[in-house]
Every structure is written in structure tokens, then in C-alpha cells.
Amino acid sequence: MLSMLLRYTQEKHCCPHCSQDLTLCHAPPIHVGDGLGWGSEYLFICLNDTCPMFVNGWDYIANQYGRVGSYRYMELPNSKEQFSMMVVTKEAFTGSIVDLEAIKKQNERYQRQQEAIAALDTCIERNNLEPVLAVLLDDSARIDERRRAVTMLAPINDICCVEPLRNHVFKDPHLQQEVNLALNQILARNFLKECPYCSELIKARAAVCKHCQREVAGV
Ligand SMILES: [Zn+2]
Ligand SMILES: [Zn+2]
Numbered sequence: 073m074l075s076m077l078l079r080y081t082q083e084k085h086c087c088p089h090c091s092q093d094l095t096l097c098h099a100p101p102i103h104v105g106d107g108l109g110w111g112s113e114y115l116f117i118c119l120n121d122t123c124p125m126f127v128n129g130w131d132y133i134a135n136q137y138g139r140v141g142s143y144r145y146m147e148l149p150n151s152k153e154q155f156s157m158m159v160v161t162k163e164a165f166t167g168s169i170v171d172l173e174a175i176k177k178q179n180e181r182y183q184r185q186q187e188a189i190a191a192l193d194t195c196i197e198r199n200n201l202e203p204v205l206a207v208l209l210d211d212s213a214r215i216d217e218r219r220r221a222v223t224m225l226a227p228i229n230d231i232c233c234v235e236p237l238r239n240h241v242f243k244d245p246h247l248q249q250e251v252n253l254a255l256n257q258i259l260a261r262n263f264l265k266e267c268p269y270c271s272e273l274i275k276a277r278a279a280v281c282k283h284c285q286r287e288v289a290g291v
Pocket of ligand 2 (some may be wrong): 166267268269270272281282283284285286
């Protein structure tokens with residue numbers, strides 16, 4: 073779906089009536105002309121309000137059919153076939169323009185996520201916490217990938233993971249629990265604990281927190 077859309081964004085479609093680039097839009101659910109679908113979820117449409125086809129269409133339709141309406145020039149993705157589509161307002165289709173920037177951003181996010189997931193394979197031998205955090209903190213990543221990432225925390229044993237993971241709210245309670253367990257393991261291995269009052273990391277055997285000066289013996 074995303075890759076198909078990205079391919080469409082590479083396609084250049086140009087209006088033969090006004091020479092302007094056509095705009096990629098979501099197709100309306102039904103082909104008004106014959107009741108069939110367009111066979112495509114996306115259409116390239118000339119949304120230029122000064123396009124001669126659109127400007128002259130109002131008079132044409134008024135004269136021919138006695139109705140209010142005009143035509144927008146249109147092509148289907150992957151095709152050079154020419155269509156004209158009747159519209160009854162100037163705003164028709166302007167609400168269904170495909171947001172290309174959002175799609176590109178979504179794709180970049182997806183690519184980064186895939187790279188991080190691939191990097192999990194070697195993160196322990198490379199002592200690389202980065203992809204582990206990237207996958208864990210990404211709420212859109214698959215739960216099995218995130219749970220796999222949790223298991224890498226203790227072997228990597230990098231205390232830098234505490235702060236970002238504590239600051240993240242995991243919507244999945246099981247995942248949250250697994251993260252908490254891993255963090256406790258890492259703290260214990262590094263002879264550290266979190267001050268219950270100010271959350272700073274302190275020595276496990278400290279009796280007084282060096283950050284907030286409160287008593288922390290036995291907590
Ligand atoms: Zn045009
Ligand atoms: Zn403290």
C-alpha cells in the first residue's frame with residue numbers, strides 16, 4: 073500500500089489542457105458515470121481552477137444539460153488514458169488530495185524502524201543499545217519485535233537505557249513489566265538503585281541520597 077503510493081508519487085502526470093501537473097487524489101468510492109469502481113484507489117486530477125477544461129465546462133454543462141457543473145481532467149495511475157470527470161463544485165476533490173509529505177515521512181519512519189529491527193541481530197555482540205531503544209520506544213513497532221528487544225537489555229547492560237525507558241509509558245502492561253524486570257536486573261548488576269524520592273541513580277548501598285539528601289537505607 074505504502075510502496076504503491078510511493079511509486080505513484082514518482083509518476084508525472086500533466087494536464088493536456090493547461091500543462092499543469094495533476095494532483096494525486098483518493099478516488100471517490102463509485103464511478104459516477106457507470107456505477108463501477110475506477111479500478112484504482114487513486115486518481116490524478118487537474119485541480120487548476122484556471123484550466124480551460126474546468127473554466128469552459130460550466131457554460132458547456134449549463135447549455136447542454138441545464139445543470140450546474142463542470143469538468144476536471146483526470147488520469148489513472150500507470151496509464152495515459154484521458155478522462156474528464158464531472159464536478160458540481162470547485163471544491164470537489166480538494167478534500168481528498170493525497171498528503172505526499174505525510175506519506176514520505178511515514179515511509180522514512182518505517183524504513184528507520186526496519187533498520188533498527190535488523191540491527192537487533194547484532195546489537196549484543198556490538199554492545200549497541202541504540203536499535204534496542206529505537207524498537208522499544210516505537211509504539212508502532214510490532215509487539216513481538218519489541219519483546220525481542222527487551223531481552224537484549226540485560227546482556228548489553230548499558231545503564232544509559234534507564235532514563236529513556238523510565239520516561240516512556242508502555243501501553244502494553246506485559247511489555248512494561250518485562251522492561252521493569254530488565255531495568256532492575258541492570259541496576260542490580262551495576263550496584264545501583266533509583267532514589268525513591270528524586271529518581272536519581274545512586275549506589276545500592278547508599279544510606280543517604282547524594283542528590284536530595286534523603287535517607288534511602290534499605291529502600
Ligand atoms: Zn488542466
Ligand atoms: Zn534522591
